[in-house]
Amino acid sequence: MRAVVHRLAHANRDGLLADRHMQETRQLAGAKALLDLLLEPPDQEHLAQEVAQALLAQRASPLNLRHEPEFMLSIVGLVDQWRAVQSSLPEGWSDARLRLTVADAGDCDRAGVLLGPANPGRHGKVVSFFAARRGAGPSPELVRRLLARLDAERIDGNLELVGSSDAAPAARAETQRFVPAWDAELVALPDDWSDLYAEVELASSDYLERAALLLAPLNPSRYGGKPGFRFRVARSFGYGGSPEMARRCLARLDEEGIRGRVRVLHALSDTRPVQTQGPVWYIGGRSV
Numbered sequence: 001m002r003a004v005v006h007r008l009a010h011a012n013r014d015g016l017l018a019d020r021h022m023q024e025t026r027q028l029a030g031a032k033a034l035l036d037l038l039l040e041p042p043d044q045e046h047l048a049q050e051v052a053q054a055l056l057a058q059r060a061s062p063l064n065l066r067h068e069p070e071f072m073l074s075i076v077g078l079v080d081q082w083r084a085v086q087s088s089l090p091e092g093w094s095d096a097r098l099r100l101t102v103a104d105a106g107d108c109d110r111a112g113v114l115l116g117p118a119n120p121g122r123h124g125k126v127v128s129f130f131a132a133r134r135g136a137g138p139s140p141e142l143v144r145r146l147l148a149r150l151d152a153e154r155i156d157g158n159l160e161l162v163g164s165s166d167a168a169p170a171a172r173a174e175t176q177r178f179v180p181a182w183d184a185e186l187v188a189l190p191d192d193w194s195d196l197y198a199e200v201e202l203a204s205s206d207y208l209e210r211a212a213l214l215l216a217p218l219n220p221s222r223y224g225g226k227p228g229f230r231f232r233v234a235r236s237f238g239y240g241g242s243p244e245m246a247r248r249c250l251a252r253l254d255e256e257g258i259r260g261r262v263r264v265l266h267a268l269s270d271t272r273p274v275q276t277q278g279p280v281w282y283i284g285g286r287s288v
Contacts (some may be wrong), residue, residue, distance in 0.1 A: 078147040081159040086140060089164055097162040098143075101125055107155045114149045117142065128162070134204060139205045178250035178262050185264045186243065194235050195268040198246070200253075201228040202260040214252040217245055228260065255275040 076084075076281045078100070089096060100115075102108045112122050118138040121131035128200075131143045138146075147159070176199070185198075200220070202211055205227040213228065214222060218241040220229035232240030250262060 026194070049237070077151045078155075078157065078159055079144055079151055082144055082147050085159065088161065090166060092166045093133065093164045094166060095130055095137060096164045097130045098128065099160050099162050100127045100129075101158045101160075102127065103156040103158070108156075110153065111150055111155050111157070113145050114153070114155075118146055137205075139208055141209065143205055176259075176261070177254045178258075178260070179247060179254055181262050182247055182250050185262065188265065189267055190269050192269045193267050194270055195238060195240065196233040196235075196264050197230065197266040198233060198262060198264050199223075199228060199230045200250075200260060200262050201226055202258065203216045203227075204259075207258045210256065211253060211258055214258075217241060217247045218249055230265070 005186070045111050063263055085096065085098070105125055108122065108125055108127070113218060115127060115129060118131075120131040121126045122128070129138070129143075131138055131140050133140065134214045150157075200211070200215065202208065204260075208227055214231055215231065218231040219232075221226075223230050231246070233246050234240035234241055235243060255259075
């Protein structure tokens with residue numbers, strides 16, 4: 001008895017495609033040529049476009065372009081733009097008129113709210129406001145802080161200087177220290193003085209916000225267009241800070257290098273309030 005062994009992979013057996021005729025390699029040449037005609041040749045520029053688009057997307061992501069194609073944003077923040085504007089101003093500038101063009105129209109309302117303390121005006125995507133080194137306008141430091149709020153909320157735009165004015169010639173503010181000047185003012189008063197209405201005039205509006213904080217125990221108030229404050233002093237009782245507290249607050253200004261002058265505007269002697277905390281001062285037709 002003979003046993004015949006068949007290979008399972010042989011044609012006409014139980015292997016894969018055993019009952020099918022297989023083409024030789026030479027028989028595929030025609031099919032491959034036909035397949036090449038049906039396929040589009042590779043686009044040599046397609047890869048470059050994809051790379052360029054990928055690079056553009058990566059570059060735009062940190063700037064938050066918000067998919068707006070009609071503008072090109074600067075990579076410089078608004079605070080840095082304001083510093084650049086300041087460096088371009090003349091040495092004696094007094095006020096600067098500024099124009100902020102908001103990049104995204106959807107951010108305009110929010111930008112106007114954040115710039116509210118500068119009392120801005122708006123026309124479309126353009127927000128106009130100004131900074132003043134002296135007087136009652138927003139100080140350069142205030143403008144910097146307001147623009148920092150916009151930077152923090154990723155509101156982009158272009159800040160430009162529209163114009164500026166030079167400070168009018170004026171007598172240079174005294175730069176003496178406040179405490180010696182305060183002591184000199186008190187020495188000139190009558191011995192029986194009881195109440196004072198005094199004024200601190202600062203050499204620059206840049207000092208306003210810090211000076212307001214340091215003088216807070218005296219309950220200072222702003223007045224007119226000058227950079228400064230007025231406050232009341234009560235010698236023994238009544239409404240106002242004590243002379244010692246006033247001296248300490250003025251010493252704080254000296255310690256931080258804030259310059260200006262202090263003077264007594266009005267003084268009362270030997271007042272005796274009845275059913276009141278102290279005298280009522282009327283300046284310019286109103287109580288202070």
